[in-house]
Amino acid sequence: MSVSLPDLADALLRAARDAGADAAEALTIQGTALSIDVRNGTLEMAERSEATDLGLRVFVGHRSAITSASDRSATTIAAMAERAVAMAREAPEDPHAGLADPQQLASGWDVATLELADAAAEPDPAALERAALEAEAAGLAVPGVSQVQSANASYGAQSLYIAASNGFSGGYDRTSRSVSCVAIAGTGTEMERDYDGDARVFQSDLRSAAEIGRLAGERSVERLSPRKPATGTYPVLFDERISSSLIGHLLSAANGSAIARGSSWLEGCLGEQVLPDHLSIIEDPHRARVSGSRPFDAEGLPTARRAIVENGVLTGWTLDLASARKLGMDSTGNAARGVSGPPSPATWNTALTQGSQGKAELIAAMGTGLLVTSMIGSTINPNTGDYSRGASGFWVENGEITHPVNECTIAGNLRDMLRRIIPANDARPWLSRVVPSLLIEGMTLAGD
Incomplete structure (x- = not known):
């Protein structure tokens, strides 16, 4: 279930202030990752992860400490702040530690022009499996390739938000798509291995799985003898x-x-x-x-x-x-x-x-x-x-x-x-x- 990263960051800053911090900075990240591996024409591994991670950096004078957690409950947030402040009070002074001055902070950015996230829907596992199988088949089709060590297709999405007591707040989303293939040519003690892969922000920019598998196979054959x-x-x-x-x-x-x-x-x-x-x-x-x-x-x-x-x-x-x-x-x-x-x-x-x-x-x-x-x-x-x-x-x-x-x-x-x-x-x-x-x-x- 999606959570409000700005709300979590604000809660971390309030908790830090209540715990006695002079200044604080909160980083909240929510991410999804999906990875599919195939081998010998069948699914070998499918992994999916979802996480919301919280990080809090506090300052007590020129002393600082950091705590982190993956639990977003109010009890955990309060405990993070209390522990961070207690740790900071025991930390050595660092005259160079501290947040940016307000006049240094970024403002007026336009995330849309950077095109960091693909608006297309998250691919289903079957689509990623098809891409990995296509890469493996293309690698195996190269004369001289004896096996494909691994073929993988993956997807990732991440949302990030930063807020600090100096007045800064901002965030953005990212996505990633990738396909890779590792091919082996030859047999026994004469085997050679090589790879190809591609990783992009947008699915539409990704090179074809067939091309990736073929290049991995050709490169491994070229390395023989x-x-x-x-x-x-x-x-x-x-x-x-x-x-x-x-x-x-x-x-x-x-x-x-x-x-x-x-x-x-x-x-x-x-x-x-x-x-x-x-x-x-x-x-x-x-x-x-x-x-x-x-x-x-x-x-x-x-x-x-x-x-x-x-x-x-x-x-x-x-x-x-x-x-x-x-x-x-x-x-x-x-x-x-x-x-x-x-x-x-x-x-x-x-x-x-x-x-x-x-x-x-x-x-x-x-x-x-x-x-x-x-x-x-x-x-x-x-x-x-x-x-x-x-x-x-x-x-x-x-x-x-x-x-x-x-x-x-x-x-x-x-x-x-x-x-x-x-x-x-x-x-x-x-x-x-x-x-x-x-x-x-x-x-x-x-x-x-």
Whole structure:
């Protein structure tokens, strides 16, 4: 049964005030999730969940505490507030803790322009099962595929509302649809696995289940009979499916929490070149039909388009209120939180400048090297940027793909790697992180 999230938030704030809090912030979330898995042509698992979650953050001076619950009764709300205030009184003082000033708060947003929720009715389980079965059948139809490990279709809907004693209140709805397939080619010790999937806000934007299953099957077959590459220094092309992880490392290093802790390889690099001078990273939280969009952050501050890197130069950190206060800066409106934890900085939709060449052109130009399509494990030093990851993909000889490779390691230093990236033009524009395939010359490759 639907509940009024604004009413629950107001009840939490009243209870906090009655319990003795100087200030408080309430987060209420109501969600539904439905997931269907099939295997060997039959239903393997069906899951459905519905929940209403409450989170309360209270302040007693510069001391704070958080409580959460999934019971919305008046008795529970009162107990949450009393416990939160009691905990806050025992917590250490934090001079940077506190709500936003009223003049900082977002106002006048238009959620409709973001198209965060599909108005179509929730799909019934049978429709999701049909989609999963279609993906599985398409994967199995690819010659060389021996089995489909999993095929899934899912739906999610969420309503969120935030209210605080500084006068902020607001909320919005979200929906999500997805289909995925993991196919296995070969048998015995010669098996190889790969996947495909798609996740969208609107059902009408979702790629067909048949296409997803077919691509998963084709990718797994392409990986059969891999070899180890020769150890040496080669150009490495990170496929678009995994290239966003490289930009993710830069975004993590530019996170205000890491900078305030002094645990980032980008510390001291503000205003310096971190990418080639023709490349930028733009954050835009107002893109329609994209999962990372939102009209305001978890502290009620307005979100806005900004350049994290502009023409290769790092222009700023990603900040919530606490990290901004620690650094003597202003929040960038990037606070994220759940009902049981405090806000922390997070990026929304980001996009790297695309190049002028396609992936095939970069392959032809790279001569001899490695096209990486999947990675496992991770050894990344957050303080120095030293980078080492297990990889698999395809060997390129004289500008042509010759055979699949696995059991190799690629290594370098992120500070140097990112300044040498050459982007392709193949990024998927509907993703929250839009990053094309990336070529990096002169990486260390450990194989045979």
